[in-house]
Amino acid sequence: MRNLTQAKKACSYSQTRLPSGLTVLVRPMPGYSTVHAEYATRFGSVYDRFELEGKPVALPAGVAHFLEHKMFESEEGDAFCLYAKTGANANAYTSFDKTCYLFTSSGEKAEASLDILLNMVGKPYFTEATIAKEQGIIGQEIKMYEDSPDWRLLVGLCGCLYHTHPVKNDIAGSVESIAQITPEMLYACTSAFYSPGNMVLAVAGDITEAQVLEACRRAGLTQPAPLPDARAIWPKEPLTVAKSRLEFEMAVAKPCFGIGFKEAPAPLDDPCREILCDLLSEVICGDMTPLYRRLYDEGLVNPEFGCEYLCLPGCCCLLFTGESEDPDRVRQLLMAEIDRLRREGVEEELFTLCKHQMYGRFLQDLENVDDACGAMMGSALKGRALADELEALAALTKADLDQALADMLAAERSAMVVVRPAKEGEE
Amino acid sequence: MERKQIAPAAYLCRIGAEKFNQCRVALHFQYPARRDRATADALLPLVLERGFADCPDMTELSRRLARLYGADLTVETAMNGANRVLTVSVTGLKDELALEGEALSRQYAALALGVAFHPYLVGDTFDPEAVEIEKDKLKKQLEAQVNNKRSYCVRQARRRYFGSSPAGIERDGYPEEVEGITPAALTQAYREMLRAATIDLMAVGADGDMLAELLAGELAGLDRQPLALAPASAMPRQEPALFEENMEMEQAKLCLLFTAGRPTGTEEMAACRLAMSLFGGSATSRLFLNVREKQSLCYYCGATYSSVTGTMSVDSGIQPQNAARAEAAILKELKDLCEGPITQEELEDCRRGLLSGLGSVEDTLSGLENWYYTEICRDGAVDSPAQARAALEAVTADQVRQVLRMFSLSVRYLLTPKEAQEDA
Numbered sequence A: 001m002r003n004l005t006q007a008k009k010a011c012s013y014s015q016t017r018l019p020s021g022l023t024v025l026v027r028p029m030p031g032y033s034t035v036h037a038e039y040a041t042r043f044g045s046v047y048d049r050f051e052l053e054g055k056p057v058a059l060p061a062g063v064a065h066f067l068e069h070k071m072f073e074s075e076e077g078d079a080f081c082l083y084a085k086t087g088a089n090a091n092a093y094t095s096f097d098k099t100c101y102l103f104t105s106s107g108e109k110a111e112a113s114l115d116i117l118l119n120m121v122g123k124p125y126f127t128e129a130t131i132a133k134e135q136g137i138i139g140q141e142i143k144m145y146e147d148s149p150d151w152r153l154l155v156g157l158c159g160c161l162y163h164t165h166p167v168k169n170d171i172a173g174s175v176e177s178i179a180q181i182t183p184e185m186l187y188a189c190t191s192a193f194y195s196p197g198n199m200v201l202a203v204a205g206d207i208t209e210a211q212v213l214e215a216c217r218r219a220g221l222t223q224p225a226p227l228p229d230a231r232a233i234w235p236k237e238p239l240t241v242a243k244s245r246l247e248f249e250m251a252v253a254k255p256c257f258g259i260g261f262k263e264a265p266a267p268l269d270d271p272c273r274e275i276l277c278d279l280l281s282e283v284i285c286g287d288m289t290p291l292y293r294r295l296y297d298e299g300l301v302n303p304e305f306g307c308e309y310l311c312l313p314g315c316c317c318l319l320f321t322g323e324s325e326d327p328d329r330v331r332q333l334l335m336a337e338i339d340r341l342r343r344e345g346v347e348e349e350l351f352t353l354c355k356h357q358m359y360g361r362f363l364q365d366l367e368n369v370d371d372a373c374g375a376m377m378g379s380a381l382k383g384r385a386l387a388d389e390l391e392a393l394a395a396l397t398k399a400d401l402d403q404a405l406a407d408m409l410a411a412e413r414s415a416m417v418v419v420r421p422a423k424e425g426e427e
Numbered sequence B: 001m002e003r004k005q006i007a008p009a010a011y012l013c014r015i016g017a018e019k020f021n022q023c024r025v026a027l028h029f030q031y032p033a034r035r036d037r038a039t040a041d042a043l044l045p046l047v048l049e050r051g052f053a054d055c056p057d058m059t060e061l062s063r064r065l066a067r068l069y070g071a072d073l074t075v076e077t078a079m080n081g082a083n084r085v086l087t088v089s090v091t092g093l094k095d096e097l098a099l100e101g102e103a104l105s106r107q108y109a110a111l112a113l114g115v116a117f118h119p120y121l122v123g124d125t126f127d128p129e130a131v132e133i134e135k136d137k138l139k140k141q142l143e144a145q146v147n148n149k150r151s152y153c154v155r156q157a158r159r160r161y162f163g164s165s166p167a168g169i170e171r172d173g174y175p176e177e178v179e180g181i182t183p184a185a186l187t188q189a190y191r192e193m194l195r196a197a198t199i200d201l202m203a204v205g206a207d208g209d210m211l212a213e214l215l216a217g218e219l220a221g222l223d224r225q226p227l228a229l230a231p232a233s234a235m236p237r238q239e240p241a242l243f244e245e246n247m248e249m250e251q252a253k254l255c256l257l258f259t260a261g262r263p264t265g266t267e268e269m270a271a272c273r274l275a276m277s278l279f280g281g282s283a284t285s286r287l288f289l290n291v292r293e294k295q296s297l298c299y300y301c302g303a304t305y306s307s308v309t310g311t312m313s314v315d316s317g318i319q320p321q322n323a324a325r326a327e328a329a330i331l332k333e334l335k336d337l338c339e340g341p342i343t344q345e346e347l348e349d350c351r352r353g354l355l356s357g358l359g360s361v362e363d364t365l366s367g368l369e370n371w372y373y374t375e376i377c378r379d380g381a382v383d384s385p386a387q388a389r390a391a392l393e394a395v396t397a398d399q400v401r402q403v404l405r406m407f408s409l410s411v412r413y414l415l416t417p418k419e420a421q422e423d424a
Helices: A005-010 A063-070 A079-084 A110-120 A128-146 A149-161 A183-193 A209-218 A272-285 A290-297 A327-344 A348-364 A369-381 A386-395 A398-407 B035-048 B058-067 B104-117 B128-147 B149-162 B183-196 B208-220 B266-281 B286-294 B320-339 B344-363 B365-377 B385-393 B397-405
Strands: A014-017 A023-028 A034-041 A049-052 A055-058 A089-094 A099-106 A199-205 A230-232 A245-250 A256-263 A306-312 A315-323 A414-421 B002-007 B010-015 B022-032 B072-080 B083-093 B198-204 B241-246 B252-259 B300-306 B311-318 B408-416
Touching: A005 A348, A005 A386, A014 A209, A023 A209, A023 A369, A034 A110, A034 A369, A034 B344, A049 A183, A055 A183, A063 A089, A063 A099, A063 A128, A063 A183, A079 A089, A079 A110, A079 B344, A089 A110, A089 B344, A099 A110, A099 A369, A099 B344, A110 A199, A110 A209, A128 A149, A128 A183, A128 B311, A149 A245, A149 A256, A149 A315, A149 A414, A183 A230, A199 A209, A199 A369, A256 A327, A272 A290, A272 A306, A272 A315, A272 A327, A272 A348, A272 A386, A272 A398, A290 A327, A290 B058, A327 A398, A327 A414, A348 A386, A348 A398, A348 B058, A348 B083, A369 A386, B002 B208, B010 B208, B010 B365, B022 B104, B022 B183, B022 B365, B035 B072, B035 B083, B035 B128, B035 B183, B058 B072, B072 B104, B083 B104, B083 B365, B104 B208, B128 B149, B128 B183, B149 B241, B149 B252, B149 B311, B149 B408, B198 B208, B198 B365, B252 B320, B266 B286, B266 B300, B266 B320, B266 B344, B266 B385, B266 B397, B286 B300, B286 B311, B286 B320, B311 B320, B320 B397, B320 B408, B344 B365, B344 B385, B344 B397
Parallel strands: A023 A199, A245 A414, B010 B198, B241 B408
Antiparallel strands: A014 A023, A034 A099, A034 A199, A049 A055, A049 A230, A089 A099, A256 A315, A256 A414, A306 A315, B002 B010, B022 B083, B022 B198, B072 B083, B252 B311, B252 B408, B300 B311
16 A cells, blocks of 8 residues: 555544543544544443452443443433533443443534533442432333344354353343442442543544643643552453354344354454454455355345454454345355365455455544544554554555464354244244 | 536536545435335335446446445435435545545546446346346345334334325335336336436535536436426324234334424424424433433433424334333323423523534535435525524524424324233
């Protein structure tokens, strides 16, 4: 890849580490009228065991997500009421490895909205009564996900691939697990994971770095903050799969399937593994490949068939998912294609085209204030920068990909989940 | 935005997009929807997206797009009241970001116009093999609608609400008709679209002069007889019709559809936007704050509005045993807004949220294009987001109340597990 100068300019932003330990990323975007901010902590559903001041803490599934819901409340009321005064559109989400609080507002109201965000996150307020109310709301959210075949497929697949790693648990937990949550647990999680040194603030749009740093100063984030004596604990996880096959029924029209491959975990600050996972997915079953074309033309998959990957602390896997009348035939063809690529190597032209495509998508993801923020924040939480990812992509060779094919996607480390249509009168 | 006529019922719309790394070329074909051709019209985008005369093979087309740094080619169809819109769009990086100096934007134009005007034909019709494959895909897509319970419930409610009205023609066609579509019938539907449609070519950050010239060239070779578009029209008022469907599921879904009895004009848009935000379109709405937060009767509960059909939709995810209470609570909130006080504070909270949202329209390529094309489709004056903001600033509580008073319930659709028992 030549002439990366323009591309590097297009993905530039400032990065500052404040005395409190908070990492602040700012991407001023001239001509834009809105501002998007994401304030995130390295604390997601997989952080279910940790030590705080030498004492072990074990959490039931769903605590990170529960805490996200509760973070919007204070003694004075709900943060949504405060955001209503700035017109900001605020939200939050919890994933396997992070919890993120965000807003989009007009440029004029960005500083006031930042004040709300920075004062809300990390300063929780819980009572038995507010926790009980939230258990009801989240219980309904869990029920909604239980009706989603895609979500249940993902949870089922992680449950097959992993023996003990908490990725096998639903991010929101279960009605039973969240019933065990207490105020003490939530305060312990806040102390352990919501310190500025464990967090990243990313802001993009109609704003300057000085404005963001001044908001951090107003929130007390420019003062040194003690690092909590906290350490996440990861269970020992063998490379074998817990279960090679799972089938269950739901109200779906056609069988949905997932085929997962468990891989050795990789260092999160090195973008190469994630780029390789992306490239593997494209060269095996992307829409430029013979496998995709065959599956498509023979009516074995729908256009949504594809592959995603998870690279988390202590966990890495590739997940192929789709809908098919004959999931086992799809698995057979997928494994045969992986074997062929191992034997013959990846076609040179296909490799180059996939890199071109990834380069374009990388820049497309910086086009909007929210996408830009998400990309900056996600990269920083893993200890890297977007420019590192661009350079890693440019440096990857076909030999690297051929080697990844040799090392990864082993049949003995794979599992399959099939969701079959429920027969009349049963699930 | 500048809209210029370049041929009968054919326009070029230029939208500036200097701040973006990408540009976008979109061709919209809008024409009156026909029930007898609905399934062919739904199949058309799937076949067009596979390839065109200059690049018939779908895998080769994917490779061509990858060479253009992952440019995105999309062909899709949507309904605008009783009219159908087929859109061919290409979005990709601007020329200056090409790694080897390629003229990308010219290729985007060639792709979009090629797909729209030069499909791959075998003899006089679409490729029979491609048609068969895409028929199978469409059939599966229609069958899979049941997988997403929320959208399935809304679809089912809309089917009862619109009945056989042209505005109720299914965007995605009818499963029982897919098998019978022949390559010849599909080609006929395509040719009819080219003949009858009003065409808008949107150049968002792309070279408008080049595109205008190319489009004029394409149209010069066509037998064009554009049809008048179907006017906006609303469903008449009726006694509420109640429907219930049982399914194996955990969370029940409730959809309420209301008619205003008439479509609303462009001059009412600002009041309609604020009314929806206050009733159920925001985190400061009555439905969110009272039905979800205070009464915990649903996980989500939101209201949306279609001006072209004068329809308000409320959909919610609820515990099955709470269905009747949730419905009563939703109707009570509407009644309270129509008859009771509206505080200045809640009105301003909603207005600020909408003003902020209108500001963000111009910060994405697709937002900009959608905004202006939606304005064009409304068939009134084309307002910029700034004009819409100014109109919104002037809306009063009385105007909001007047909007909400127009609505009467027509259809209630409840999708619920089989054994749901109503709580006392």
